[in-house]
Amino acid sequence: MSTTRRELLSQISKLLIVTPAAAAYLDRLSGAETGPASKYLMADHYWAMAIDIEKCIGCGNCVRGCAAENGVPRGYFRTWVERYEVGAWPESEHPEVDSPDGGFEGFPEKSRPGAKSFFVPKLCNHCAHSPCVQVCPVGATFETPDGLVLVDQTYCLGCRYCVQACPYGCRYILPDKQVVDKCTLCYHRISKGLTTACCEVCPTGARKLADLKDPKDPIHEFLRTNSVQVLKPHMATGAKVYYKSLDQSVR
């Protein structure tokens, strides 16, 4: 079987026509396309957060900053701080955890002799394989191409499945709208080149917003040079809040 030059050229020209169309389609799928108003490209980012337990002083700045930035109603938290008190063995099996008002006003001194105590800031882990997304019956919560777990509040039924499914307790129902709400990792800020509100106001730099797709981001050094753990790794949620110096008692 032989191909004439004419046939070959016509095949190649057909391919040339199809290639950009296919590329545009793939770009669309991967989120490389963007709205006309924004210079932000979803395909260039993959967001995460690094938290250094040894730097957290439990001041509650992140909790207040988050509430102010996002209009979180009092008594509800997108981020909060827990205090762990781990006693000597055998009490160490049952660490005492408290979080008065989510740490909004800091922590009153409470000392147990012989106990090890420290603060653990918590927020949505923006899991790569989120249990909360999997249970949503209407597709109102989803993972974005840039690694966030967000909620479409115009779609949410308020059925609370996701509130129960989240192993980290990061979701709540807005008392007025009766739809679910959660940390957006300050998407409105990070998509404009700012850091999150909690990182902006953290006085010791215990929290650092991280972009895993940015090769210059200090997160890579952080992950390479430290012992880093995520919360509940056995649940295989693909959590992306990386804790340095996390004690094994933390759940």
Added chain:
Amino acid sequence: MKESGHLIRLAILFAAGLAVFLLIRQALVPPGFGKYGHFRAGALDDVRAHPIRFAGRAACEMCHEDKLKELKSGKHAGVGCEACHGAQAVHADDPMKSKPVLPDTTSLCPRCHAANSAKPKWFPQVVVRDHAGTEPCKSCHQPHNPKIG
């Protein structure tokens, strides 16, 4: 011919059903659904449209160079401006519109520096009552460069 009539009627019914399904689907599925995944693409813009309250340290530094110099020379170099001064995006947009209120150091500094056994040992902390009584912190320490003297 008579037999094929049944088939044609069935085909018309099926086509009509399909058309109704497609029409309903068109009406119910919002535009942009499925663009990036099983969600409405416009939801991303909804989240991004939230107003900014904290202007960010870079915005403060554009005008307050003097304070930045003071801050950079001391222990508080890494502390963001709005960590103490609060959310100032309105002030950053139009400095005339809103003036930041000077924080009261008596209540502000202890948020971080009040002694607490759960705080890391490296962090400077004092029992405020023993250390200063009711005296405001700034009568001895400059908040932007907190060393004594």
